[in-house]
Amino acid sequence: MTENKEKAQSSHITNFLRNIINEDLKQGVNDPRHWCGHPGTYTEQMEGPIDEAKVRLRFPPEPNGYLHIGHAKSICLNFGLAKDYAGRCHMRFDDTNPVKEDQEYVDSILGSVNWLGFDWKDAKETNFYFASDYFDNMYEIAEHMIKNGLAYVDEQTAEQIKENRGTLHTPGVDSPFRDRPAEESLRLFREMREGKHPEGSMVLRSKVDMSSRNINLRDPAIYRIRFAEHHRTGDKWCIYPMYTFAHPLEDVLENITHSICTLEFEDQRAFYNWATERSVPITRAPLFEKAKAVLADLQKKSFEEIKPFAEAAVKFKWKLGQTETERELASLLADIKANPENLNDASAHAIVNAVAAKPEVFTPLLQDVLSATVKPNFFLLPHQYEFNRLNLTYVVMSKRKLIALVKEGLVDGWDDPRMPTLVGLRRRGYSPEAMRLFCDRVGVSKQTGSWIDYSVLEGSLRDVLDAEADRRIAVQDxxxxxxxxxxxxxxxxxxxxxxxxxxxxxxxxxxxxxxxxxxxxxxxxxxxxxxxxxx
Incomplete structure (x- = not known):
């Protein structure tokens, strides 16, 4: 009976995520990927064999609270897709904020994932990681960005940064420290690491675009000072990466193929791509060397042979950043876009030569141009996809509000049966089979604002119990x-x-x-x- 029930639950109706994965597998978008048995830069990964996992996904909670029913949907989705596509799903904790994190939350999250019937280890691999495992890598990437004019140390106050960020209707205002020399920012950043500056006195910001229509791209902070002991690294660090910077880098280092998250992160996808693409010289060094070899070869070719590269560069001009080198190329590409007849042997070679002269600042452009002309997903970078979060009628699923209920003593702990936490639902009598069936029934889509009636949750438990539970008679009153x-x-x-x-x-x-x-x-x-x- 159990075997038949599990088989019925695994017969998924297709959805847009499955369609994307099917198409990526068909096109070989993430092939060939190497896997050395653990996360690391691609220099390390190249030491291992071709990855036998068709896809690599991850469930990445922050260890600052207990999981609730909304997390169950993400757990079932990521671990379920990995199982169905002969892949792996990594269990990873985004522990970048030592002020709010605790080992208690780590233990409870692991217990809830196991209770739902999923695991991050098998006979061949154990994929259990923390963002803090990569702090050294992230620091190296941050220094790389400073050296290449892609990040700067800002000494404005938090209030000034917020005020100068602008609004949806007005552009942001450049920080007075935005154009400080890279050497100065590098010195200050190293001093931040050494604890020479007080908390809140400065942050490291990415240099993206202060006039972008997407406010998330207006030079977001990527490192801040925190004199707090970390639950895993102790007092080794006094600077910590921001979640929006750390998360994409974790995906790159873990060789993730499809980064699946809820729709509230859709506006963050642009910065996710910025961080992964700008990290290529560090995280994808062997592939970056291949890109340089492609550029060197193109420099020797005729106009007709390099024309597709030049045309793709014009098409993806919007991928260029704001370094002086990128602005110079942007001017040439804009001229060709306005007057296509200006694309000739001289201008095409000028494009290739400009990129080949300093490829480390052109990695976002190279990712799209080489993916269009040489091989899909040339640098084998993860891509973010968003699905609708679970909205359940009559249920509060704000982690902040759930924490308040516990801390204010309004409920009897995280496992109070009235709580929508997984430990609370378990104590109330819900089974993991019922939770998986519920998540299967609500499905995934891109539709926002949809609500699932609470009766669907109750119906899932009722259907599971109907098949499993022996009948008994009881008189309650x-x-x-x-x-x-x-x-x-x-x-x-x-x-x-x-x-x-x-x-x-x-x-x-x-x-x-x-x-x-x-x-x-x-x-x-x-x-x-x-x-x-x-x-």
């Missing part, structure tokens, strides 16, 4: 019933099946006599109107 005209010493027994649809489960005896127990709500001295008194 008993009142004694005496049948006056029934013999005093007569007891009748009869057989009742343990499960009406599965007679092979056997039966139990039920007794009937003069004295019985009934529910108090089923008795009334004066029956309601429309009911007749039994005589």
């Amino acid at each position: 008993p009142i004694k019933l005496i049948i006056d005209n029934y013999p005093e010493d007569q007891i009748e027994e009869f057989e009742s099946p343990n499960h009406p649809q599965h007679l092979e489960r056997g039966s139990r005896k039920l007794s009937f006599g003069k004295e019985l127990w009934i529910e108090r709500s089923d008795f009334a001295e004066e029956p309601p109107k429309g009911y007749r008194r039994l005589t």
Whole structure:
């Protein structure tokens, strides 16, 4: 019975994520990928064989609270897709904020994932990681960005940064420290690491675009000072990467193919791509060397041979950043876009030569141009896809509000049966099979604002119990019933099946006599109107 039920649950209806994965596998978008058995830069990965996992996904909670029913949808989605596509799903904690994190949360999250029926290890691999595993890599990438004019140390206050960020209708204002020399920013950043500057006195910001329509691209902070002990690294660090910077780099280092998250991160995808593409010279060094070899070869070719590269560069001009080198190329590409006849042998070679002269600042452009002209996903970078989050009627699923309920003593801990946490639902009587069935039924889409009625959750449990649970009779609020005209010493027994649809489960005896127990709500001295008194 259990085998049939699990088979029924795994027969998924297709959705847009499955369509994307199917197409990527067909096109070989993430092939060939190497895997050395653990996360690391691609220089390390090249030491391993071709990755046997068709896809690599991850479930990346922050260890700052207990998981709730909304997380169950993400767990079932990521681990389920990995299972269905002969892949792997990594269990990873985004522990970049030592102020709010605790080992208690780590342990509870691991327990909830296991309870749902999923695991991050098998006979060949154990994929259990923390963002803090990569702090050294992230620091190296941050220094790389400073050296190449892609990040700077900002000494404005948090209030000034917020005020100068602009609004949806007005562009942001450049920081007075935005154009400070890279050498100065590098010195200050190293001093930040050494603890020479007070908390909040400065941050490291990425240099993206202060006039972007996407506010998330207006030079977001990527490192801040925190004099707090980390639950895993202790006091080794006093600067910590921001989540929006760390998360994409973790995906790159873990060789993730499809980074699946909820729709509230859709506006962050642009910076996700910025971080992964700008990290290529560090995280994808062997592939970056291949790109340089392609450029060197193109420099020797004729106009007709390099024309596709030049045309793709014009098409993806928007991928250029704001370094001086990129602005110079942007001017040339803009001229060709306005007057296509200006694309000739001289201008095409000028494009290739400009990129080949300093490829480390052109990695976002190279990712799209080489993916269009040489091989899909040339640098084998992960791509972010968003799905709708779970909205359940009558249920609060804000982690901040759930934490407040616990800290203010309004509930009896995280596992209070009234809480929508997985430990609370477990204590209430929900089974992992019911939770998986529920997540399967609600499905995934890009539609926003949709709500799932609470009855769907209850119905999932009811359907699982209907198939699994033996039948029993109980009287919760008993009142004694005496049948006056029934013999005093007569007891009748009869057989009742343990499960009406599965007679092979056997039966139990039920007794009937003069004295019985009934529910108090089923008795009334004066029956309601429309009911007749039994005589």
